[in-house]
Amino acid sequence: MKNILQEIVKYKKVEIEESKKLISKESLEKEIKSAPHSKSFLGELVKKNEEGKAGIIAEVKKASPSKGVIRENFNHLQIARDYEKGGAACLSILTDNPSFQGSSQYLKDIRGITNLPILRKDFMIDVYQVYESRSWGADCILMIMKILDNKDLSKLVSVSKDLGMDILFEINSQEELERLLPFNPKMIGINNRNLENFETDIKNSIKIKKNIPDDILVISESGINNTEDIIHLGDHNINNFLIGESLMRSDNISVELNKLVNKE
Numbered sequence: 001m002k003n004i005l006q007e008i009v010k011y012k013k014v015e016i017e018e019s020k021k022l023i024s025k026e027s028l029e030k031e032i033k034s035a036p037h038s039k040s041f042l043g044e045l046v047k048k049n050e051e052g053k054a055g056i057i058a059e060v061k062k063a064s065p066s067k068g069v070i071r072e073n074f075n076h077l078q079i080a081r082d083y084e085k086g087g088a089a090c091l092s093i094l095t096d097n098p099s100f101q102g103s104s105q106y107l108k109d110i111r112g113i114t115n116l117p118i119l120r121k122d123f124m125i126d127v128y129q130v131y132e133s134r135s136w137g138a139d140c141i142l143m144i145m146k147i148l149d150n151k152d153l154s155k156l157v158s159v160s161k162d163l164g165m166d167i168l169f170e171i172n173s174q175e176e177l178e179r180l181l182p183f184n185p186k187m188i189g190i191n192n193r194n195l196e197n198f199e200t201d202i203k204n205s206i207k208i209k210k211n212i213p214d215d216i217l218v219i220s221e222s223g224i225n226n227t228e229d230i231i232h233l234g235d236h237n238i239n240n241f242l243i244g245e246s247l248m249r250s251d252n253i254s255v256e257l258n259k260l261v262n263k264e
Helices: 002-022 025-033 041-050 076-086 104-111 127-136 150-162 174-183 203-209 227-234 253-261
Strands: 055-060 090-094 118-121 140-144 166-171 187-191 217-221 240-243
Touching: 002 127, 025 127, 041 055, 041 090, 041 166, 041 187, 041 217, 041 240, 055 076, 055 253, 076 090, 076 104, 076 253, 090 104, 104 118, 104 127, 127 140, 127 150, 140 150, 150 166, 150 174, 166 174, 174 203, 187 203, 203 217, 227 253, 240 253
Parallel strands: 055 090, 055 240, 090 118, 118 140, 140 166, 166 187, 187 217, 217 240
Antiparallel strands: none
16 A cells, blocks of 8 residues: 555646646635635534534545445435435545546535535645645545655645644554644544555554544544444544445445444
C-alpha cells in the first residue's frame, strides 16, 4: 500500500496542476463567498453520541484499490438518500477517480439533496484542494498524516480554518498521533487498515485511543462490519465510525445502517 500511496500522491500532483489551469484559486474563492456556510461535521457526531447512538460517517464509495468495484449497482444519489434515511450523522464522499472511481460530481450532486455535513474523502496535499472542496460544498476534509509533513499540514490546517471547515485527521500509528497532537486536532480518525499489507484489525483503534486526550473525538475507520464491532469499540469509549464497504455491499442500506446507529 505504501507504493500505492506514493503512486496516488504522484498522480494527485499532476491532477492538481491540471485543475489549476482550468479554474484559478481566485475563481474558487469567489464561488465560496456566495456559498452557504459550512455545516458542523463534528457537531453532528457529538449530537448522535449525546442521544446514545453511534455517530456514523457513511461512505459513498464505488471501488477501492484493494477490492476493485465494491458496488456494481451504484447510484450515488440513492445511496445518499438511503444513508440519510438510515440515520447517518455525516457523509463521506470519495472524489478520487483513478483508484476509487470517485468524482467531484458525486459530491456536488449529493450536496444538492442533503443537509447532512459532507466530508471530501481524497488525498489532500495542496491548499488548492481545500478551496476546491469548499467550493463543491464539502464541510470537512480529510488529512492523512502518512502523506503530509508538518509544513504542508500547517498550511492545510490554516486554510481549512479560514474557510470554516472541520478537519478529520487520519492516523494509523502512535508515532503519527504524537506528531499530530501539537496541531490541536478536534477529530482524529484511526485507520484500522495496515497500509503495508491491507489487513484490518479494529484493535488498532483500541490501542491508539488509550493515548488520545478525552476532549478529542475519535472515529474508528475500516473493518467495522456489524453491531458487535460497534458495541465492542463502544466499550472502549469509541462511539464514532467511518463505514463504507459493509454498507456498500448491503441489499438494504438504510435498514443495515439504522441497526448500526441504534446498536441493535
